[in-house]
Amino acid sequence: MVVTDTYFRYCASCGTPVSEGPEGGYVCGACFHVVEPLGADAARRRRRAERAAMVAEAARLRALRQF
Known part of the structure; x- marks a missing residue:
């Protein structure tokens, strides 16, 4: 069985694919850009x-x- 990651969000700063947190928002692992949840x-x-x-x-x- 092959697991593939599907990214729905990309960092607004550098374009790297990011995974959203449980309440929304994310921290980019490449440039550390932060988007907080609503x-x-x-x-x-x-x-x-x-x-x-x-x-x-x-x-x-x-x-x-x-x-």
């Missing part, structure tokens, strides 16, 4: 806000324990 910026902002809230809550709890 919604990546919104997801990143949401995760940063969640982390900032957790850090603020931890700081608040530490301050309460000091007294």
Whole structure:
């Protein structure tokens, strides 16, 4: 049995065939050009806000324990 790779995307920078990631987007192995999946910026902002809230809550709890 022969397996053949069928590429549907090519790097916008250098034209090398690339494989998409599970959520879309890719990183070219030849020139390292990056195309992020749709919604990546919104997801990143949401995760940063969640982390900032957790850090603020931890700081608040530490301050309460000091007294």
